[in-house]
Amino acid sequence: MRTIAVLNYKGGVGKTTFTISVSQALAMAGFRVLAIDNDSQHHLSLVVDGNGQRTPSIREVYRSSVGIAGKKLLDAITETGLRNFHIIPSHAELTGHDVKDTHILEKAIEYASLSRFYDYIMIDNSPGIDILQETAMHAADEIFVPTELSYFAVNGIIELHRILDKRFRGCCPITKIVPNGYKGTNKQIDYLEALMSLYSEKITETFIPYDPVFDTCMKEQKTLFIHKLFSKAAAHYLKLIHELFDLDEKRVWEQVCDVKQNHLRGEARQRFFEQQKRALMDEPEENKKLQQHLQTQVVFEDLPAIGKIEF
Ligand SMILES: Nc1ncnc2c1ncn2[C@@H]1O[C@H](COP(=O)(O)OP(=O)(O)OP(=O)(O)O)[C@@H](O)[C@H]1O
Ligand SMILES: [Mg+2]
Secondary structure, eight states: OEEEEEOOSSSSSSHHHHHHHHHHHHHHTTOOEEEEEEOTTOHHHHHHHSOSSOSSOHHHHHHSOHHHHHHHHHHHOEEOSSTTEEEEOOOTTOOGGGOSOTTHHHHHHHHTTHHHHOSEEEEEEOSSOSHHHHHHHHHOSEEEEEEOSSHHHHHHHHHHHHHHHHHOTTTOOEEEEEEEEEOOOHHHHHHHHHHHHHHGGGBOSOOEEOOTHHHHHHHHTOOHHHHSTTSHHHHHHHHHHHHHHTOOHHHHHHHHHHHHHHHHHHHHHHHHHHHHHHHHHHSTTTTHHHHHHHHHHHHHHHSOSSSOOOO
16 A cells, blocks of 8 residues: 655645646556545545535544554545445544644554555645645655746745755655646746756656546546546546556556446436436326336346345
């Protein structure tokens, strides 16, 4: 299992978008992924689960004693609409004061034996470096840093390196810096060159392009790789996970396409039955036969697959 903290000193650079997109792409490629929302803004919980106030959340894990933190962590795991992708939601009232021991998440992951259940844990963080981010860093093996290409963003990365070096030396290294919102403007190219000159070996070869589709998917709570698989956003994220996790690009593509097809088929089936049910409610008498047929279907779906059936 690999545990990754997604961090940046600067806000609004695409950390949550990155955490969600990478987690969903890995899950659709067949890996078991847990994303932890470690930000009181709870954007990840809102986008993936549609609920920003679910409890138990990561807050209950932080507020518990070490002895039961593993159980609290397991209790907080929430399924999403995507197979293999689970989250631990955050809460609007989460603050650094909830954390009594900055090693609690690390211990909870160990006590809950999450390595048996997941291939990847992704931890989304609020901007800056404080107690909550420190707790994530102790739990993580490495740090990924999505960044914009702007003056403040480049400064933010220099600041992040300086603070990690000063306060968290030997804690958890920055392994990858991912340029985000790339449009290829002269200014962006200048900032990219500045980053390359400082941290060349850490900058990914794949830059995530600027694409409004991210915002649409977030707002509509849609999965990028299901509803916009042929966008440049999805193509670049699939390329990125191939680069970050050393995956077979062709195999990932085939698996993602399979999951997309199954998902859409399931949605279409669901829509069809809902339409039929609505039609029957409007005209129950005239459609009695169809109603009976649907009821029979539900009954047969509910029956055990094997064994003697008694009527
Ligand atoms: N490559 C991109 N192209 C276009 N829009 C993007 C891109 N990446 C992210 N966005 C948009 O930018 C906004 C900020 O992204 P996001 O919430 O992921 O940033 P963040 O770093 O998590 O912010 P915060 O620091 O507040 O947690 C969102 O509206 C998101 O849809
Ligand atoms: Mg965020």
